[in-house]
Every structure is written in C-alpha cells, then in structure tokens.
Amino acid sequence: MAWNEPGGNGKNHDPWSGGGDKNPGGGKRGGNEQGPPDLDEALQKLQDRLNGIFGGKGGGSGTSGGSGGSHKGSFGLLGIVAVIALVVWAGMGFYTVDQQERGVVLRLGKFHSVVNPGLQWNPPLIDDVSKINVTQVRIHDHRALMLTEDENIVDVDISVQYVAENPENFLLKVRSPQESLGQAAEAALRQVVGASEMNQILTEGRQVMAISVQERLQRHMDAYETGIRISGVNVRNAQAPSQVQDAFDDVIKAREDEQRSKNEAEAYANSVVPEARGIAQRMIEEANAYREEVVARATGESQRFLALLSEYQNEPDVTRERLYIDMMQSVMTNNPKVLMDVEGGNNLMFLPLDKLMENRGNPSSSSRSSASDLGFRQMNDPLTDASRTRQSSTGAGSMREGR
Structure with missing residues (x-):
C-alpha cells in the first residue's frame, strides 16, 4: 500500500518525515539519511536579512504570513538590484578629457x-x-600633374599641415575631413599653378x-565648415615630367650660370x-685747391x-x-757760374766742372754747389779783407754803371 493511500499508516511511510528526530532546520530526515536543502526556506532567510538591513520586518514561520513575507522580500530584492544598477550606471558616466583635447557631447x-x-x-x-x-x-600630402599658364605640365608635390580648430564642425559638419581637405587642396593648387608660368614654379616662385x-x-x-585651420x-x-626632365635640368643650369655671371x-x-668716383672726387678737390x-x-x-x-x-x-738787387739775387742764385771782379779790371769766369758733372742729374743742388765753391775760392784768395771789400764795392759800382 502506498504511504499516502487512505487507510494506510501515512505517518510511518512518509519519506520526507522520518520516524526519528524532528527536522526543524532541514536536519536529518528518515533516520540517518541527509535530504536536499529547502530552497524556499533559504530564500526566506535571505529576504529576512535584506529586510532587516533596509528596515523591514522578517517574515513569520506560520502559514498565514508566508505569502505576505514572500511578496515583501521580492520587492526588497528588486530595490537592491535597482540601486546597484543605478550606482553602476552613474559610475559609467565619469570620464577625463586631456589638456590637448575637447569633448563633443551628443545627447540622443x-x-x-x-x-x-x-x-x-x-x-x-x-x-x-x-x-x-x-x-x-x-599632415596631408598631395601630388599631381598640373597645367601651367604657358601650357606646360609640371609635377607638383605639396604637404599641407592643419589642426582641428573647431571640434564640432570637424566631427559633425563633414563626413570625412581628410578627404575634403585633399579635394580642396588639389583645387587650390590647380588654380595657383594655372595662373603661373612654368619657369616661375620651378625656380624662385615656390614660396609665393x-x-x-x-x-x-x-x-x-x-x-x-570643416573646422580645419591650415x-x-x-x-x-x-x-617637369620625367620624359623631359633632362632638358629642363639643362635649362635650369643655364639660368643659374646666367645669374651667377650677373652677380x-x-x-x-x-x-x-666707388673707386672711380673717389678718383674723380679727388681730381675735383685738387682742381679746386689749385684754383x-x-x-x-x-x-x-x-x-x-x-x-x-x-x-x-x-x-x-x-x-x-x-x-x-732782388732781381739779380734771384737770377744769380740758381746760376752755377761765378763772375769775380779782380783787381786790375780783368773779369775772371770760374767754371766748376766737377760740380757741374755731379749736379747734372740734380739741378736743385746747383745753387748750393756754386755757393760752396764761391766760399772756398774766397777763403783761398790771396787778397786781403780790404781788397775783397774794395772788390765787392767796385763790382757793385760797375754793375750799376753797366745797367
């Protein structure tokens, strides 16, 4: 007979309640056998603890209070989960923006x-x-073949440096700022190259x-509105294109030689x-001084x-x-010949040949040599001082009479 059939001794045949000790806390059941844990009882204990933490009351062990305690425990557990989720959600909202960055916030x-x-x-x-x-x-690099104003083709390679000055426009106004920059760079470059001659682009016109x-x-x-600042x-x-590069190199070399010759x-x-101007100015100054x-x-x-x-x-x-007297002195001073009026009336001309030979190449010293010879002759003249005095006075008189 089954343990739960009518008329049977169900108490003795109940597999969950042994005939031994009572099992108030999930202990031994049916003698020495160990039964599975009571899940409802474990949940009830957890709910009681949570309710105790948040100010609630624990559920009773009776049958009448079991349903109300179970509902209260479920609401408390949901509240705890909601609080934890709220804390985690709030913690996820903190972030740091670096000094070199700006944050663009999109709400929904x-x-x-x-x-x-x-x-x-x-x-x-x-x-x-x-x-x-x-x-x-x-940095954005761009290279392309361009047509110049004089209908030549040049190969131009440029490098564009830029920064994202406006983060809102840089992020939202254009789909690809780098692609837009490349297209705009090519358009601007074609405009400038198309208005310039090839020689200017290849030589000194690059900076311009x-x-x-x-x-x-x-x-x-x-x-x-890309938000980019160049x-x-x-x-x-x-x-020039590679096909004609050698010819253009020769042209550039010739132009450099021309510029070097000009320099x-x-x-x-x-x-x-300046030297010629200095000489001319000196001649002018000398002429003014002479005048x-x-x-x-x-x-x-x-x-x-x-x-x-x-x-x-x-x-x-x-x-x-x-x-x-002044005139005769000026004339006779530069004359190397000496005329002496000796006593007796005969004029003796003394010609110092040795001094003349020495002074042929130095005319400025002729007056000095004549004066020295005259002094030497006067010193060796046997005439007395009185006769020399008389001679000089007689010579002066004869000169005046001859005049």
Whole structure:
C-alpha cells in the first residue's frame, strides 16, 4: 500500500518525515539519511536579512504570513538590484578629457555641448562623448600633374599641415575631413599653378605659390565648415615630367650660370665704380685747391704790386735799387757760374766742372754747389779783407754803371 493511500499508516511511510528526530532546520530526515536543502526556506532567510538591513520586518514561520513575507522580500530584492544598477550606471558616466583635447557631447544623437579638459560626467547610454585633439598638427600630402599658364605640365608635390580648430564642425559638419581637405587642396593648387608660368614654379616662385595655395585652401575650408585651420603649406618638389626632365635640368643650369655671371658683374661694378668716383672726387678737390691757390697768389701779387707802387711813388731811387738787387739775387742764385771782379779790371769766369758733372742729374743742388765753391775760392784768395771789400764795392759800382 502506498504511504499516502487512505487507510494506510501515512505517518510511518512518509519519506520526507522520518520516524526519528524532528527536522526543524532541514536536519536529518528518515533516520540517518541527509535530504536536499529547502530552497524556499533559504530564500526566506535571505529576504529576512535584506529586510532587516533596509528596515523591514522578517517574515513569520506560520502559514498565514508566508505569502505576505514572500511578496515583501521580492520587492526588497528588486530595490537592491535597482540601486546597484543605478550606482553602476552613474559610475559609467565619469570620464577625463586631456589638456590637448575637447569633448563633443551628443545627447540622443543630437549635438549638445563641447566640454573642456578635466574630469567630466555625462549620463551614460544617453550622451555619447567623442574626444577631438585640437592641438595635434596633422599632415596631408598631395601630388599631381598640373597645367601651367604657358601650357606646360609640371609635377607638383605639396604637404599641407592643419589642426582641428573647431571640434564640432570637424566631427559633425563633414563626413570625412581628410578627404575634403585633399579635394580642396588639389583645387587650390590647380588654380595657383594655372595662373603661373612654368619657369616661375620651378625656380624662385615656390614660396609665393605655397602662400597663395594656403590662402585659397583656408577659404575653401571655411566655406565647407570643416573646422580645419591650415597652419602651413610646403612645396616639397616641383619638376617637369620625367620624359623631359633632362632638358629642363639643362635649362635650369643655364639660368643659374646666367645669374651667377650677373652677380659677378655686379660685384665687379660695385668694386670699380666707388673707386672711380673717389678718383674723380679727388681730381675735383685738387682742381679746386689749385684754383684757390692761383687766385690767392694773384691776389697777393696784386696787393704786393700796389704796395710797391706806393713806395716807388714816395722814393723812386731807393725802390729802383732795391728791385734791381732782388732781381739779380734771384737770377744769380740758381746760376752755377761765378763772375769775380779782380783787381786790375780783368773779369775772371770760374767754371766748376766737377760740380757741374755731379749736379747734372740734380739741378736743385746747383745753387748750393756754386755757393760752396764761391766760399772756398774766397777763403783761398790771396787778397786781403780790404781788397775783397774794395772788390765787392767796385763790382757793385760797375754793375750799376753797366745797367
């Protein structure tokens, strides 16, 4: 007979309640056998503990309070799970923006704000934050064949440096800022190259071309609202196509030789012209000095003549004698011949041949040699001092009579 059939001894045949000790806490059941844990009882104990933590009351062990305690425990567990989920959700909203970055906040897919560097918080799963580096210098290289104004083809290679100045426009206004930059760079470069000649692009016009491309490219970026600021454009290479590169190299070399020759000629002119100007200025100064000297000398002679005329008008004889003596002195001083009037009336001409031979190459010393010979002859002359005095006076008288 089954243990739960009517009329049977169900108490003795109940497999969950042994005939031994009572099992108030899930202990031994049916003698020495160990039964499975009571799940409802374990959940009830957990709910009682949670209710005790949050200020609730534990459920009773009776049958009448079991249903109410179970519902209260379920609500408490849900509250705990909700609080934990809320804490985790709030913790997920903290983030840090670096000093070189700016954060673009999208709330439910729509632009909300731009956050600055530092510790920030936004509601997670509602706001989406994208960090944009606004100080990093990015580089875009572009190379293409261009047609110049004089209908030549050049191969131009440029490098564009830019930064994301406006993070909102850089992230949201264009789909691909780098692609837009490349297309705008090619358009600006074609405009500049198309308005320039090939020789200018290949030689000294690269810097001017780079500045023009940068200005045009920045205008394109502002019109597209890309949020990009062009910091620099460098023309890395500009050359003719490879098929005609050798010919253009020869042309460039010839042009460099021409420029070098011009520089050498200018250097020579700069060294010669100042020297010639200095010589001309010196000649002008010498001429002015000579003119001043002649004018001053003439002025002095005229003043001297006027003074002499005044003296001559006062004392004609004395003035005439003085003028004669001065003239003879000036004439005889430079004459190497010496005339001596000796006693007896015979004039003796002394010709110092040795001194003349010595002084042939030095005319300035002839006066000195004549004076020295005259002194030597006077010292060896046997005439006395009285005769020399008489001779000199007689010679002076004869000179005046001859005059």
